Amino acid sequence: MRLRRPLRMLKRASAALTAAPTGQAPDVRQAQRAAEHLARLVRIPTVTPPPGPLSKSDAALFAAYREELEALYPRVFAAAEVETTGRAGLLLRVPGQFAERPVLLMAHQDVVPVPVDWAAEGWEHPPFDGVIAGGRVHGRGTLDDKGAMVVALEALESLLTDGWSPLRDLYLFFGGDEESHGAAAVEAVRLLEERGVEPWMVLDEGGAVATQAFPTLRRPMAVIGASEKGMMTLRLAVESLGGHASTPPRQSAPGILAHALVAIEDKPFPTAVHDVTIEMLEGVAPHVARPMRALLKRAGRRRSLLGRVVPRLGPELAAMVRTTAAITQLEGSPAQNVLATRATAVINVRVAVGSTCDEAVAHLRAAIDDPRVDLEILEASEPSPVSPTGDDARWRALGAAVSASYPDAVTVPYIMLAASDARHVARISPAVYRFSPLAMNKAQREAIHGPNESVEISALGAGVTFYRALLTGDALGPSDPAAS
Incomplete structure (x- = not known):
C-alpha cells in the first residue's frame, strides 16, 4: 500500500504535465x-x-x-x-x-x-x-x-x-x-x-x-x-545438430535461446539510486507538484522507495536507476526449411554507475541459468x-x-x-x-x-x-x- 499511493499520485500529476517555455528569446x-x-x-x-x-x-x-x-x-x-x-x-x-x-x-x-x-x-x-x-x-x-x-x-x-x-x-x-x-x-x-x-x-x-x-x-x-553509464555488447549463442525442418527436435537452438532471452527480460537488474540521481531529484523537488515534492525533497532518505517507484514512471527514468539489457540482433537458420545449427542474439548492456561490467555479466548468467547458452563479451567499457x-x-x-x-x-x-x-x-x-x-x-x-x-x-x-x-x-x- 505504501508504494501504490505515491505511484498513483505521481501518475495523476504526470498526466497534467504541459510543455513550458524554454527561456528568453535569443538574438x-x-x-x-x-x-x-x-x-x-x-x-x-x-x-x-x-x-x-x-x-x-x-x-x-x-x-x-x-x-x-x-x-x-x-x-x-x-x-x-x-x-x-x-x-x-x-x-x-x-x-x-x-x-x-x-x-x-x-x-x-x-x-x-x-x-x-x-x-x-x-x-x-x-x-x-x-x-x-x-x-x-x-x-x-x-x-x-x-x-x-x-x-x-x-x-x-x-x-x-x-x-x-x-x-x-x-x-x-x-x-x-x-x-x-x-x-x-x-x-x-x-x-x-x-x-x-x-x-x-x-x-x-x-x-x-x-x-x-x-x-x-x-x-x-x-x-x-x-x-555516463558503461557500455557492453554481448553475444549469446546456442548450437545444435540442425537438420531438416520436417523432423524438429524437442528443443531447438532458437528455442533454447528464446528461453534465455525471456529470462533476461523477466529478471531485470536490481535498482540502485545513485548519489547523482538523488541530487537530480532533490534539485527538481521545489519545482514539481506538491504530492511529488514531498517525496523528492528528502530523496536521499527514501532511496528504497524511489528504487521501486521510479522504474514505473517510464523507460527514461527507469534506466537511470539500474543497469539495462536490450536485445538488439537475432540470427538463426539461413533458410526457412532448415533447422538452425547455431542461433545467436546480441545484447546491448548499459552498466549503471556504481556497478561494473563483471557484475552485469554475473547477473545475466544467473538469470539465464542454462549451460547450453554461451555468453561472449564482444566489447566492454566501465561506467x-x-x-x-x-x-x-x-x-x-x-x-x-x-x-x-x-x-x-x-x-x-x-x-x-x-x-x-x-x-x-x-x-x-x-x-x-x-x-x-x-x-x-x-x-x-x-x-x-x-x-x-x-x-x-x-x-x-x-x-x-x-x-x-x-x-x-x-x-x-x-x-x-x-x-x-
Missing part, C-alpha cells in the same frame, strides 16, 4: 545565421564510416565537411592549430595566455544512417536536405550532434570577431566516428596525454534543456551529465567517473551559462544513459560533463537516431548564448588559472 539574427550554417552542414551526409580505412567516398565527404567548417568559421580556423586524429577527427587548439588548466569542447561530425526508403520511415523532409521550415532545421544530425557543434563554433567565431581571446588554452575536438565507438577520440586523447595536456574541464554532448522530461515539472530541465557538481567552479560555470541562455530552466546533474566520446577523456580530466545547450521536447528526443530529427531555430540561438556565456564567464577566465 534573431544570431539564431538564423546558426540555422543556415547548420543546414549547410546537414547537407553533407557524413554517415559514420564502417571499420577500417576510409573509402574514397567517405574520405571525400569528411574532407568536404572540413572545408565547409573552414568556410563558415574562418576566424576559428585562422586562430587555431588544427590536426587530424584517427580517420576523420579534428583536434583544434586556440592558444590562450596560459597553457595550464585548458578547456576542451567536444562534438562529433558523423551521424547515424537513414534507410534508403526514408519516406517510408516517416520523414517529413529528406533527411540530408537541411530544410528550414516551421521555425526549425530538419535533418539527420540537427540534434545529434551537428547542432551542438554549430552553436559552439558560432559562439567562438563571434567572440573572436569581437576581439576576444581565451585566457586558458581552448581545445576543440570533433569526432569522425563517435557513433561507432569513437576511435578518433581515442587517438585524440592519446595525443593530449602524450603532450601532458590535462583539461581542467571537458564538455561534450549528452543532456539537453528538456521539457516533458519529468512528471509535473513545468519548467525546462537542463540536465547535465556528470557521468565513467563522477565529475564534481555542487559548489565546484566548473559546475557553477555551467549553471551560470544555462541561466544566461535559458533563465527559466532548472539545472541538475544526471547520469547519461547513452555513450559519448567523452568517456575516453575521463582518464585525463577530473571534470567531464555531457550537455548540449539545445531545447528538446519529448518528440525531439525520441527522433534522435529516428525519423524527423529537427531543432528549433530559437534553440540554436540560445545555444550560442550559452557558449558565449560559458567562454567569457569568470570561472573559465580567472586572473590566475592555476589558482582555480
Whole structure:
C-alpha cells in the first residue's frame, strides 16, 4: 500500500504535465545565421564510416565537411592549430595566455544512417536536405550532434570577431566516428596525454534543456551529465545438430535461446539510486507538484522507495536507476526449411554507475541459468567517473551559462544513459560533463537516431548564448588559472 499511493499520485500529476517555455528569446539574427550554417552542414551526409580505412567516398565527404567548417568559421580556423586524429577527427587548439588548466569542447561530425526508403520511415523532409521550415532545421544530425557543434563554433567565431581571446588554452575536438565507438577520440586523447595536456574541464554532448522530461515539472530541465553509464555488447549463442525442418527436435537452438532471452527480460537488474540521481531529484523537488515534492525533497532518505517507484514512471527514468539489457540482433537458420545449427542474439548492456561490467555479466548468467547458452563479451567499457557538481567552479560555470541562455530552466546533474566520446577523456580530466545547450521536447528526443530529427531555430540561438556565456564567464577566465 505504501508504494501504490505515491505511484498513483505521481501518475495523476504526470498526466497534467504541459510543455513550458524554454527561456528568453535569443538574438534573431544570431539564431538564423546558426540555422543556415547548420543546414549547410546537414547537407553533407557524413554517415559514420564502417571499420577500417576510409573509402574514397567517405574520405571525400569528411574532407568536404572540413572545408565547409573552414568556410563558415574562418576566424576559428585562422586562430587555431588544427590536426587530424584517427580517420576523420579534428583536434583544434586556440592558444590562450596560459597553457595550464585548458578547456576542451567536444562534438562529433558523423551521424547515424537513414534507410534508403526514408519516406517510408516517416520523414517529413529528406533527411540530408537541411530544410528550414516551421521555425526549425530538419535533418539527420540537427540534434545529434551537428547542432551542438554549430552553436559552439558560432559562439567562438563571434567572440573572436569581437576581439576576444581565451585566457586558458581552448581545445576543440570533433569526432569522425563517435557513433561507432569513437576511435578518433581515442587517438585524440592519446595525443593530449602524450603532450601532458590535462583539461581542467571537458564538455561534450549528452543532456539537453528538456521539457516533458519529468512528471509535473513545468519548467525546462537542463540536465547535465556528470557521468555516463558503461557500455557492453554481448553475444549469446546456442548450437545444435540442425537438420531438416520436417523432423524438429524437442528443443531447438532458437528455442533454447528464446528461453534465455525471456529470462533476461523477466529478471531485470536490481535498482540502485545513485548519489547523482538523488541530487537530480532533490534539485527538481521545489519545482514539481506538491504530492511529488514531498517525496523528492528528502530523496536521499527514501532511496528504497524511489528504487521501486521510479522504474514505473517510464523507460527514461527507469534506466537511470539500474543497469539495462536490450536485445538488439537475432540470427538463426539461413533458410526457412532448415533447422538452425547455431542461433545467436546480441545484447546491448548499459552498466549503471556504481556497478561494473563483471557484475552485469554475473547477473545475466544467473538469470539465464542454462549451460547450453554461451555468453561472449564482444566489447566492454566501465561506467565513467563522477565529475564534481555542487559548489565546484566548473559546475557553477555551467549553471551560470544555462541561466544566461535559458533563465527559466532548472539545472541538475544526471547520469547519461547513452555513450559519448567523452568517456575516453575521463582518464585525463577530473571534470567531464555531457550537455548540449539545445531545447528538446519529448518528440525531439525520441527522433534522435529516428525519423524527423529537427531543432528549433530559437534553440540554436540560445545555444550560442550559452557558449558565449560559458567562454567569457569568470570561472573559465580567472586572473590566475592555476589558482582555480
